[in-house]
Amino acid sequence: MIVIACPGQGSQTPGFLTEWLSDPADRAFLEEVSQNIGVDLIEHGTISDAETIRDTAIAQPLIVAASLLAWRALARRTDLSAAAVAGHSVGEFGAAAIAGVFSEHDALSLVATRGAAMAQAATEAATSMAAVVGGVEDQVLEAIESFGLTPANRNGGGQIVAAGAEEAIAKLVAEPPRGARVIQLQVAGAFHTDYMASAIPTLQEAASLVTVNDPARVLWTNADGSRITKGTEFRDLLITQVSNPVRWDSCMQSFTEAGITGFIELLPGGALSGIAKRGMRGVPSVAIKTPADLDAAVELITSANE
Template sequence: MLAVLCPGQGAQTPGMLLPWLELDSVAQRLHALSNATEVDLIAHGTTSDADTIRDTAIAQPLLVATAIATGREALAGLTPGVVAGHSVGEFAAAALAGTLADADAVSLVTVRGRAMAQAAAQSEPTSMAAVLGGVAEEVAEKLESLGLTPANANGGGQVVAAGAKSAIDALVAEPPARARVVELQVAGAFHTSYMAPAVEILADAASGVARTRPTATLLSNADGTAVDSGDEVLARLVSQVASPVRWDLCMERMLELGVTGILEVAPGGVLTGLAKRGMKGVPAVALKTPDDLPAARELLEAHA
């Protein structure tokens, strides 16, 4: 069984769309999706620098559009067994699983990105940091002592902490024993209570979006469960803005379902890296450029 994975914020890199635009079919999809948002996806995916595409309001629709366009190209009409996305990648996953129209997913995530940027700007300075290694109990105690939230439980000994910038600075300065802490290049404390104002805005936008039952097994960031109702998918997409991402549970669920191959759509690499630790032995292909498509199609033939 094949699982298609969609990466989250932080996976974007300057110029990442340049090689994909050489494929007419992908270019057409990207131009169409660009029309569904106020963001010039083509310009930001080709000429914008790292600081520009780090902006939440730009990064999120750019990532979702890239995931959808490259996922459609790789799948070539096939329906995968399992689909999942990390954080904002869950919107691309919902589109690839047939719950949301591609344009609606990009349009909705544009609202999400803008609302989250506004929420971050309205609060005290906040940030996020990856905690790599350490003893789980000791890491949890350290985060609690600093008033930080474990916003992403990524598995493989990786937890992303989020909260006040001063607390993140303290965590970086004095990490838990046997752990390394790396502050992330994000604009706020995502998946925490700081994002509560964005939830209401996104809920209003989502209320008018058409949704259908997934045609593939679609896993939820909240707890790794398969969601089979379009209404529930959309409700979870809204609530996850201010709730922790449990990617560790998503990987556990994929193993329980019998996933034998992983395809991470562009800009791939992060989730296949996590799978090397959390889903050891499962073959994986990460789409970075069109040069990766032959390997992706071989994986499809073997596991779809």
């Protein structure tokens, strides 16, 4: 089984969409999405600086649109009918579109609403996030909690992301757990914690207006790594996900139990494939960062289907 993953916020870098605009179909897709949601994704994916695309209201639709663009490009090259899918944090909206739970238009419209609501919630307090890499898991969790922080993303592969007050994050960076290093993330708030609770009603109202279908392919949730069979369940989990921890470690355990044979991370790839190499040793992986990476993804899919 090939698992295709949609990355979450923090995976964007300045200019990462530049090489994707030579294909008229890809440019047209981004132009249409930009018009629909009122965010110029082509500008932000090509010329905007790091601080601009750090803005949650921009970053979230930019990342999800990029993942769907890469999915479309990959689907033009190979048969993806047997691929399973999952997303990390906001990437779950991309996964929802790929699985057919939402249309692409509805998924991106909801992401734009989510991003704006979470950006507003982030202004209510000075908060941030930091990745803790390495160390002993129990000791890392104890250290995170000792600073009054939340383990917002338990990513597996030796990485846990802490979230909470900026002052507490600074202390964690200055005093890392034994055997670990702490890297502050380029995000605008403490996502997947109670600090984001005020964004939920806005997203809930928007989600109530879209058509929801049961997934047409294997789909897992960040909530606990379980497989989702009801579209309405996934919709509801996407709403509460805003203020609840991401359990990517549980997702990877589920991938392993399902017999994963390859892992492909969609644009803007890198972080999840790195975690997969540590957390699912021996499983071949491909991170799609540029159009040139599509060839390696096709080869992996072809090998798995033989």
